[in-house]
């Protein structure tokens with residue numbers, strides 16, 4: 383499975399700021415959106431272009447536009463919402479498909495409680511967004527759901543990934559590309575990424 387750890391200086395700097403224990407909700411939220419935009423830039427590098435002609439200020443001019451492929455952004459609730467505006471700042475016309483998954487504490491499986499996919503999702507490139515790729519359970523369940531809905535091209539944007547989550551995703555969906563700001567060391571016994579960011583949802587929503 384292709385994992386793209388984006389080592390751009392702006393990304394490394396901003397992620398470093400997010401790791402501070404004393405970061406405010408405001409700063410964490412802003413940085414999650416900014417990193418969402420920067421990862422989107424990387425994840426869309428290979429979108430095909432087509433030539434077209436437009437009326438320019440001095441007459442006809444040849445320009446390029448993104449060809450064909452429409453995009454749906456898929457935030458996984460709730461933390462994925464924390465990256466959504468950043469992604470949409472670069473792809474403002476993308477449609478948004480929302481997926482809600484919660485862990486069943488008995489089975490430890492990810493269970494779906496909300497699924498609001500855009501019509502014609504099978505013809506769109508899906509960009510899943512979720513700040514933390516920890517065990518991979520939620521991301522795998524989201525990809526399962528998107529594939530059931532007919533999606534053929536799926537990419538995932540995460541701020542931080544654990545090696546365990548990458549391995550799980552690789553086993554389940556080896557063709558899905560992951561774009562991440564960092565591959566961290568490991569998961570701890572509670573399923574948190576070390577060094578990670580702590581609970582990203584709590585930090586984005588101010589519920590810690």
Ligand code: URA
Nearest residue numbers: 516574575580581582
């Ligand atoms: N979810 C988080 O918010 N943080 C982690 O480290 C793992 C899962």
